Amino acid sequence: MYHNNTLFTFINQIPQTTIVFLMGWILQFRDRNLFLFFVSFSTIITIMLLTKSDTNFRDKDNKNLVAHKLTELEMRVDQLTTLYDSKDTEIKEMMKHFSLTLRSITNSLNLTVLNAFETVTSAYDKSVEIFKTQMGVIDLSTFLPHLKSLRNGLRPLVLHSGDRHSVSIVFGIPTVGRQQKTYLISTLINLVNNMNEKEKKDSLIVVMIGETDAEYVQQVTKEIKNRLSNVMHTGLIDVIAPYYDYYPNFSKLRLTLGDSLERVRWRSKQNLDYVFLMMYCRPRGLFYVQLEDDVVSKPQFQSVMKNAALEKIRNSENWLILDFCRLGFIGKMIKCSDLPWIIQFIVMFYNDKPGDWLLDELVQTKACNREKDSRDCQKRKGEIWVTFKPSLFQHIGTKSSLNGKIQLLKDSNFRRKFNKRDK
Structure with missing residues (x-):
């Protein structure tokens, strides 16, 4: 019986290091929409190729292997998205600290432009004060309070x-x-x-x-x-x-x-x-x-x-x-x-x-x-x-x-x- 398993063999032989490299490269995208588009497009193309190739399979074991490969690929895409979200959160947190540091520096210099800007926007800030109120963030240190001050x-x-x-x-x-x-x-x-x-x-x-x-x-x-x-x-x-x-x-x-x-x-x-x-x-x-x-x-x-x-x-x-x-x-x-x-x-x-x-x-x-x-x-x-x-x-x-x-x-x-x- 003829088995057209060329595509499956190719996918199965992709080196693990190549997969890891591609994952690392994908995570360098700063634009979330671009990242999600790339992941979605790659997934769709892979699914189409696997589905087309699967029609030529007649062996049940090969079909199961392809199905498992596809399921594993989908899980890796989900994991990449999660890791990207985590990285995006870290970047935002770094930007927040940078912003606070910059504000501290400018305050110490008493810059005229900054003072003028704050005067103009103070009325608006007061009108939306309720939205600026900080919520208490629940994390591990909430239940392990000794971790809050530890590096x-x-x-x-x-x-x-x-x-x-x-x-x-x-x-x-x-x-x-x-x-x-x-x-x-x-x-x-x-x-x-x-x-x-x-x-x-x-x-x-x-x-x-x-x-x-x-x-x-x-x-x-x-x-x-x-x-x-x-x-x-x-x-x-x-x-x-x-x-x-x-x-x-x-x-x-x-x-x-x-x-x-x-x-x-x-x-x-x-x-x-x-x-x-x-x-x-x-x-x-x-x-x-x-x-x-x-x-x-x-x-x-x-x-x-x-x-x-x-x-x-x-x-x-x-x-x-x-x-x-x-x-x-x-x-x-x-x-x-x-x-x-x-x-x-x-x-x-x-x-x-x-x-x-x-x-x-x-x-x-x-x-x-x-x-x-x-x-x-x-x-x-x-x-x-x-x-x-x-x-x-x-x-x-x-x-x-x-x-x-x-x-x-x-x-x-x-x-x-x-x-x-x-x-």
Whole structure:
């Protein structure tokens, strides 16, 4: 059977570096209308070519591949638009500061022209005073007030990075110091070994060391570089840490859920680690997957997750979370475009509940009708929080990062024997 797949082969062979270069070039447009016109025109032409080529396909697998490529392209266009909007906001903020600085300089010089201009416009300014009244802006510092006066609170300390962007999936792994056994290196080795070369080029693993002890942070970074030296130079793994002033004063936390201060501090800090990690990962890929530092995976897990996500998007299924592990916050896939909702929600209630509970609360808020019964609520939640079987990840740690806590839970849907080489 003849397959006219020349166009598909051409698209599939476009180097990743070329795509990244084109994305960077597009973002240089200062005219928003020109930017949107260029993106829309390029998308339409690509869709027309793919559609025309698709009529010549007779093989179902090739059709699905083309459909997934098209869905992925549409998502990348949406991400580019979002990044452009963010950049546009930053430019406007810079212009605002420049304007204030210029006004300060001219006021100090007491320029006659400026004074005359202000005299003429003062009456008009008073007539529209209500529109000049500044609204209170709600951001992360509203819920983390200690960040308002800090310069580096929300800036990551990048310990190693290949500056990789525009991947399909970003895997976020928070890790902290443990008094007993640590599982981080075995987790990273397992994840890398269970990816083929194509998956490695289309992924980014971000390890966030949630500690402010400089010596410990350097020690963990050095160990990652030594044990995974064969992949560190490829850009597959980024290692970051927060500055010391990111965390609030945990001794002033409210005691909630009847827990001790130690436990409240532990889960509150864990929530803020999630937030920091998500903020770093959001602009680097299409999908974000939350993992932990003590898991193992199944072979080719990346392709399974990516194909599942693209399939649901292509079928116009409105999902918020794709769940590839039943335990806690492990294996939860979220579109990077949806991360701001998750980040904001966790920040608002970081002191109140564990992160996986907050995720469930968010889904319930979005999905459930209070006038319906619990069975209807579960059904609606299941439509936007989709669980896959079998699971792709298994929790292997037994010693929690909370001193004295033993974690023996296992995902019964994970059916794979643990190989000794993964240890």
